[in-house]
Amino acid sequence: NAGVTQTPKFRVLKTGQSMTLLCAQDMNHEYMYWYRQDPGMGLRLIHYSVGEGTTAKGEVPDGYNVSRLKKQNFLLGLESAAPSQTSVYFCASRPGVLRPQVADTQYFGPGTRLTVL
Amino acid sequence: QQPVQSPQAVILREGEDAVINCSSSKALYSVHWYRQKHGEAPVFLMILLKGGEQKGHEKISASFNEKKQQSSLYLTASQLSYSGTYFCGTELNTGNQFYFGTGTSLTVIP
Numbered sequence: 029n030a031g032v033t034q035t036p037k038f039r040v041l042k043t044g045q046s047m048t049l050l051c052a053q054d055m056n057h058e059y060m061y062w063y064r065q066d067p068g069m070g071l072r073l074i075h076y077s078v079g080e081g082t083t084a085k086g087e088v089p090d091g092y093n094v095s096r097l098k099k100q101n102f103l104l105g106l107e108s109a110a111p112s113q114t115s116v117y118f119c120a121s122r123p124g125v126l127r128p129q130v131a132d133t134q135y136f137g138p139g140t141r142l143t144v145l
Numbered sequence: 146q147q148p149v150q151s152p153q154a155v156i157l158r159e160g161e162d163a164v165i166n167c168s169s170s171k172a173l174y175s176v177h178w179y180r181q182k183h184g185e186a187p188v189f190l191m192i193l194l195k196g197g198e199q200k201g202h203e204k205i206s207a208s209f210n211e212k213k214q215q216s217s218l219y220l221t222a223s224q225l226s227y228s229g230t231y232f233c234g235t236e237l238n239t240g241n242q243f244y245f246g247t248g249t250s251l252t253v254i255p
Contacts, residue, residue, distance in 0.1 A: 061243070070147070070232060070247040071187070086242055087146075118186060133177045134234070134243065136186035 032137035034119050040143045041109045049104040051119030058124030060102035064115040109144045116141050148235045150246035157223045157253050165218040165249045167233030176216040177234040223253045
């Protein structure tokens with residue numbers, strides 16, 4: 029199992045450009061999450077999904093859109109990037125159902141470091 | 146909704162003990178503890194559920210006080226490998242949003 033993977037690992041954008049971050053998980057997890065992490069701010073939830081075809085807003089959703097067309101993928105889009113969106117982005121997945129010997133918690137991908145100039 | 150962690154930072158010598166606290170103003174369903182090394186993703190340590198018991202793994206354990214809506218992470222006989230930033234993640238209801246604390250930076254020195 030690869031677990032949770034994120035593409036790309038690094039990206040530099042110019043203000044106003046758009047991009048999509050891809051998160052994929054091969055653990056058949058129901059729930060998926062997108063966070064951003066800024067120095068001294070901890071992890072802040074952008075959007076999340078509790079199942080294929082469903083998404084919901086988190087704490088800081090403005091400027092981002094998401095889609096979960098397939099259970100294993102969760103896409104995060106920036107339509108018009110701004111310098112304030114410079115951050116490290118983490119995707120996480122969670123079983124969402126009780127399974128023996130599997131903690132129902134979040135498992136994180138390696139992160140994407142995004143810089144917006 | 147964001148839980149409050151304390152202390153913000155702590156420096157220990159190898160073999161010393163530490164306690165990290167996580168407090169919420171709301172009633173919690175669960176508390177999840179993670180450790181993050183610099184430049185890496187957070188790694189799950191343990192989960193505590195409402196009505197559950199204290200959990201432990203080797204020299205790291207945690208408790209959940211439902212009356213105070215506070216969880217504490219205990220690190221005993223610290224090792225160099227314990228260095229990192231510790232986050233608590235809280236959940237008000239199952240399947241709901243997670244709220245992470247701002248983290249506690251733990252540094253273990255020889």
